[in-house]
Amino acid sequence: MADFAYVIDTFFTLFAMVLIIFMVPGFAMLEAGLVRTKNVTAVLTVNTMIYAVASMAFLLIGYSWAFGSWENSSMSMWAAFMFQMAFVGKTINIMSGGVSERVRMMPLAVFAVIMGALIYPTVVNISWGANMLEGTFLALSMYDLAGSTVIHSTGGWALLAAILIIGSRKGRYMNGKIRVIPASNIPLVVLGAFLLWIGWFGFNGGSVGSISSKESADAVALTIMNTNTAGLAGAIIAGSLMYIRYKLFDITMILNGALGGLVAVTAGPDLYDIYTPILIGAIGGTLVVFAVPIFDKLRLDDPVGALSVHLVNGIWGTLAVGIFASNPAEGITLMGQLKGIVVVAAFVFPVSFIVIFIINKIVRFRAEENVQLEGMDVNECGVEAYPEFKRAI
């Protein structure tokens, strides 16, 4: 029967991996829809290059660094690798999305290599992996099933560092006013958000690690159900808040609310009963609705709302495990969760800041003002996204 488990878990992990890979076009479509038409090709190219470059760096360096070894007895080692590889791009996607419409590609590619080969694998090492902190006072006891902290906050902290160094888009904050820059293609935004949503089933479900026993099959199914429920709740609350405030349903906020709920549940979807995710997701969606304008007030220009969705909710989701599923017998405590959040932040934020700072000295991240005016597409890619469509004024 060992074979049975090995076969099923390999198959299941490949299935989960495929769902996660749908997040590559998912992020690409979401971001392409959210930016202005003159920056669409650039955003798409960044998404593609990140997948290529970060995955390759993870294959060549990062994976061994994170897990110590490729060995695996419970499933095919190649399946285990592919599953983990599917994660790495996400972290960088979170960061690249938030600095789009002004970031240049070359320095970003360099950062993607470092993130994929070193920074992210280090976070994995100390949380899910080989654990080089083992035995030290820093050793983590955080429960983070599918990466509220390991993936989403990590990406979020890197993004915060990037925004601080790169600055806002030209014309975004002027004379003390905030200029709204609307999304250019709403169907792409919706398509992207749902591909992400579906990818999340693989992300969280696959993170259970096995489906080959009755218990693990239940855990996987519960995980997927709770993941979905939190997304539903995030969407509903965000839609309701917008309606109360404006009497209008702002789909970009509704989808951000859903994504916020999904991030929030990610740390412990297997630990909750089926009602708790409603609360966790609803709080996640609410946080997004309030965080978006706050970041704008702080002049942290984030065209896709990644700080609110991934950083804020990555933190909230990790805490939520401590609040709703604390279980000291198994080592799950609110303090342990908090410690995890802090240690990861204390590692990722400064390291990212320094790395971006140094790269920035060599190849500037920020595009010149006139390049931003003309658009990144023509200047970085030489390819317009919609050359035949007449641009409105």
Add this chain to the structure above:
Amino acid sequence: MADFAYVIDTFFTLFAMVLIIFMVPGFAMLEAGLVRTKNVTAVLTVNTMIYAVASMAFLLIGYSWAFGSWENSSMSMWAAFMFQMAFVGKTINIMSGGVSERVRMMPLAVFAVIMGALIYPTVVNISWGANMLEGTFLALSMYDLAGSTVIHSTGGWALLAAILIIGSRKGRYMNGKIRVIPASNIPLVVLGAFLLWIGWFGFNGGSVGSISSKESADAVALTIMNTNTAGLAGAIIAGSLMYIRYKLFDITMILNGALGGLVAVTAGPDLYDIYTPILIGAIGGTLVVFAVPIFDKLRLDDPVGALSVHLVNGIWGTLAVGIFASNPAEGITLMGQLKGIVVVAAFVFPVSFIVIFIINKIVRFRAEENVQLEGMDVNECGVEAYPEFKRAI
């Protein structure tokens, strides 16, 4: 070996569920492509809200009402729930698509809750579920594997009720003439249709309920094959009829033909040999080609063709089981099928009509004429779908 079946069927059901969830972006893209650019965001928002609201209503109320209990011994109860939950939005999507470009969101959301919590679960109850009609003279013997009647006709009857109450789009029928309102984005239509097509494999394949024995594996594979074949036949016949008539290949009709074929085969794909679905799908595609203009002559304005695809073919598909796979020994008869169609119609149509009528008295479903002129996007969502693209006259 019980574990084997439990594990595999849980996994398989999750797989099928994921395919069905692809129908959420599927419907969204299809409808976003079919409406005018000024109504695209509204349609997308409706699709998103329906998934959120109806699924939540089903989780909190509808599922227990439909099935009596959450218990499940053959697979994880959470997987079984997720599979059923993936269905509920479809019924409402069918209805919302057909009234798009003039329907307001608030009353629609209220209807979605009632549909997801009560109307659809009642239909499931009497057909696949707890069966409160058991023992009465109304008890159904209809064979309807994946919902030609339970899903598609149900959505279609609700749509018919809605169109009767809400009326046609402004400017659609004027001075006895029918004004054609073309689709705004054909790639989205094609993308949406193929996501639906793929989703159908999960819909019908998953409805077999198990894949864990040789027989059930064969049943699943045959179901998926026959589902696909009927779609192929529907597309080919619709394309041929358009070519004969106009010497032109109208892709919107071809895709509607394919969807018509898919709906038609849905009642019994596991019962047919591999050639019968060609006939069933071809008749389904033909019905769509003729039904679309007939509904227009009846002044039933349905921008996406949902009545023709889902209602007409839901009926045809249910009858087809009685015609091609009648098996009195197993209780499958043409009369039993007919009874199922009639009982469901006699329940869904009047109940939907009354519910919509009452909601309509409180919050009007139909947008004002000048709101329709300006577009639903600006008035209901405050978000234009393509603000940077210049709109042609």
Add this chain to the structure above:
Amino acid sequence: MADFAYVIDTFFTLFAMVLIIFMVPGFAMLEAGLVRTKNVTAVLTVNTMIYAVASMAFLLIGYSWAFGSWENSSMSMWAAFMFQMAFVGKTINIMSGGVSERVRMMPLAVFAVIMGALIYPTVVNISWGANMLEGTFLALSMYDLAGSTVIHSTGGWALLAAILIIGSRKGRYMNGKIRVIPASNIPLVVLGAFLLWIGWFGFNGGSVGSISSKESADAVALTIMNTNTAGLAGAIIAGSLMYIRYKLFDITMILNGALGGLVAVTAGPDLYDIYTPILIGAIGGTLVVFAVPIFDKLRLDDPVGALSVHLVNGIWGTLAVGIFASNPAEGITLMGQLKGIVVVAAFVFPVSFIVIFIINKIVRFRAEENVQLEGMDVNECGVEAYPEFKRAI
């Protein structure tokens, strides 16, 4: 335990098949994004009709011809059929994409029937199937796991024949100059390319044929990993070459590079270690970058780059097996690979040429010049792709 293998392999094959079907919208979106707006509907319609017509022809005639019988003891015969059926459209897609923007639909549909019923099944017959050449001096010993030659070169040779007969798009080569015709919708191109990429996991992974033992589970996982790696390498090399040459990242070339890498690895992804695909994919990507302008110099007008991606890399990938995984004990030799390439070419190219030539005498493939000017959409489909969007000059 026979049941276990039967069930799992049926399930796995259905899973792989579903991934391949995602290539239908994948090709459709890729091509719709690459052509001019006036030809988008036509391209989408062609993609849809090909899936319908060729699959139906394969069901009715081709499958039996290719494999001799439908019997299957290792998995459900319907699953085995669906998996093989998912392949057939690809061959024709490769061909239709390369002649888009000037090809008429009717003769193409006729060719699709012949390709799906006879030409492609014959290639399968002599390589993977019943093998009518067995015992003759032509009998193939080529190793081609998932069709570098059987699918991609076959499609490529047919395309070459088609281009020679149909000619280039009006205005493409004038007065000795090559006029560039840019892609009209880059997000669709990216979406399509990633749907193809994901489909490739099913294509190659499923071609292993079984996942039900430890060894086969490893083979599937390795296959999928190596497939992905070659795609990554192709993208990276194409991006780097473009940057070196133009200081710009041309996403259309990057994606073609990725697809080239994927085609190249397809013949033997299960045979390589995890580093070889980096080299194979990188060479594949490089070949695309150099082949695209060469075909243009040869006045072989190929709007989507299919010759470079599929024909050139189909050949390269098949040779690569002989170079990197030669294993005479198992009958895998460079000479055997070469023989396979030559025999398939010697069959497919002349037969396609003759078939297209004859069809062309009866119904011309090439659209009139003024039809090309006005666009295929209005003339062949009667449906504009984006009627509300103002077309730029």
Add this chain to the structure above:
Amino acid sequence: MKKIEAIIKPFKLEDVKDALAEIGITGMTVSEVKGYGRQKGHSELYRGAEYVVDFLPKVKMEMILDDDQVEEVVNTVVEAARTGKIGDGKIFISDIDQIIRIRTGETDSEAV
């Protein structure tokens, strides 16, 4: 000859075209423009922030006419395009020296 430029609300285009056809005007050139005037734009939403769209979509019709047709055409346009609400648009009339029909080379009145 005169050129008449009329800036109207987009949804009035069909009505105006039909009304002009009835008085025998069948040549015109139309383009999409954005107008800025007394009529104020609506505000839109994006991720929770409100903003004002101040250029409104309008349609511009250009017709070249013989001088004696001007009055009738202007009256027809005014009637067909009027809703009585702010933003109905404007008509501008100016002189044209010469007209040529490209196909035939005909000029002036014959070319209209």
Add this chain to the structure above:
Amino acid sequence: MKKIEAIIKPFKLEDVKDALAEIGITGMTVSEVKGYGRQKGHSELYRGAEYVVDFLPKVKMEMILDDDQVEEVVNTVVEAARTGKIGDGKIFISDIDQIIRIRTGETDSEAV
């Protein structure tokens, strides 16, 4: 100075531009318009219903020129834009009082 407005078939734009470049005209402003005239639109199909598209895509070129260039330019445009089929378009000529080049403030002939 004169303003020349030419309404032409869209696919003729390249030809006309090249022909004008040959006679030394390198400044112009182009926009996309829809034309309504003798040339009738084609009918399109949608889900089984036929309908007519009656506004046809055209391109409008505007050139401001010195008076003495007008004749040559008109002839060049007519020649390059003509297909001989209905719908080839029109040229309208009118007066311009004054021109200013924004970059330099130069006026009139120097600003062309």
Add this chain to the structure above:
Amino acid sequence: MKKIEAIIKPFKLEDVKDALAEIGITGMTVSEVKGYGRQKGHSELYRGAEYVVDFLPKVKMEMILDDDQVEEVVNTVVEAARTGKIGDGKIFISDIDQIIRIRTGETDSEAV
């Protein structure tokens, strides 16, 4: 009355509009055009081949004004639209015979 047509760089539109608002001009009609002039287009890439885009996006503003406002408006536009780089655009001034406000039927100065 005069018609002022200004061809400017698209990203200057907001600035020009604001500057005009300050001197009390609140009516205008704007459209997107493509310009061809001294400013040369950039080259774009497609699957490894380079090509030149020679029509550049510009915005055309049209304002109808009383004669005495012309100078101030021209100066304002020139100032707000100037970047000093090639391609800043042009202003053309011509005569308008008559104006009608569709909503009210008012004419000429009252209709501006």
